[in-house]
Amino acid sequence: MFDTTCKFLAESFSSDFASWLLGEPIPLTELSPSELSLEPIRADALILLASEEYILHVEFQTEPDSDMPYRMADYRLRVYRRFPQKQMKQVVIYLTPSSSDYVYQTAFEIPGTRHEFEVIRLWEQPTQLFLESTGLLPLAILTNTPDQAQTLRQVAERIDAVPEPRVQSNVAASTGILAGLTLEKDFINKVLRKEIMQQSVIYQEWKEEFLQEGEQTGILKGEQSLILRQLTRRIGDVSPEMRSQIQSLSLDQLEALGEALLDFAEPTDLVNWLKKNQTN
Template identity: 50%
Template sequence: MYDNLCKYLIEQFPEDFATWLLGETIALAELSPKELSNEPIRADSLILLQGPDIILHVEFQTRPDPKMGQRMADYFLRVHRKFPNKRMHQVVVYLQKTNSPLVKENKFKAGKMQHGFNVVRLWEKPIEDFLESPGLLPLALLSQTSDSVEQAEEAQQLEVLRRVAQRIELIPDQETRANLNAATAVFAGLKLKPELVFRILRSKTMEESAVYQEILRQGEQRGIEKGLREGRQKGRQEGRIGILRQIIPFLQGFGVPIEPLLKFVGITLAELNLEEEQAEKD
């Protein structure tokens, strides 16, 4: 889910990310990984954008990957082979705070070969970096919090979420607001309980947003993939139920009607074991 949300943000707001990651405002267009090689390439978290003389390669990660350096070197060579006259800027953005030394690694060595790349740990970046650009707003809650001992961490995060919500409400376009609200809620879920997020973020147009539609698509796809792996229809149904158990409370918190979704997938609230929770909320 986080991979696709990050892809959505950077593809919809390329100039915001160019200014943040490159330090310059330039026009960037999406570059498909398929253009680099006929060989298989891992594209689930790979984001490539190109400008007149530059390629921006960004990877968003929720957890450390011991093979990240090797992947970055591999992608660099593929891009260089295809676009030898363009400079390449590579960034790994880690979303969740961790003490793993892997998130500090920014080089890959193999024999005499050495390749370097950039690393951004969001929890070390000041909040102000994310509050002035619409495309970066959903990431603000994952940035650096105050060191003040007088304010609990949860209270600080709620205050940041309020500031983000206020800025999103100033955006004129309704669809953009709905998408950014949904993306912000998902990322906020990495730091806060859903009920706290729902108190601040509300959107009646959530079901019309691209982010909402992507959540539905992922739920369907996960069910299909599990069914294929197990070779029986039960896998598909179990996959749907599993993802819906996560999604339904999220949607209910925003006041989004869930009946059309349940009817579409052919599952009842009772089958999700969420009937009692719904009754309590009613």
């Protein structure tokens, strides 16, 4: 959700991101990852933007990623194969603070080969820069600010001054989603006008995704409850350890357990089934 929101911002406000990452507001258009590969390519948290001279490749990450250096080198070669004449800027943007060594890696290196890329840790960036561009406003809350609550209020003031309703709603919704990484929902809703956020495309997509996830969670919990009741009838009380293992099963695994438990006669049957079927 957070990575998708950042991708939406980079696509919608590409000139603001170009000014920030390239140093000038170069007009950029989205480049489909499918143009770069003969095989499937990971595309859920990245954005590729192209101009006549440049390709800007941005990866948004909420968590450290040990595979990032390899992936950046891989993309660079794919882009060179397709656009050998274009310059390329590659940036990994980490959204949330981390002490992991991975967020400091800026190169992929194997014997005879070295590829470098840029890393931006948002929590180290000065806040003022992000308050000066509409497309960067939602990221301001994640920067090096001594008072996140006050920064959100400043962002809200600037959002209210945006003249275009559609842009205003998209920026407000994106801000609300990203602010959720660090602030409480009630405070976010108090500072940002919910009626404006609800008009945004990104808000509607997020709401639909949230509801779908909630529905899946409800189904999973219902299946867990049913399985545990059936197990209690078949083999007696289920130990806390066994309950924990059952709660870690996927929906497909729970359905398989629901069929298998009809043949259970004692607790060891459950223990043996979990050993055989549970994946770590």
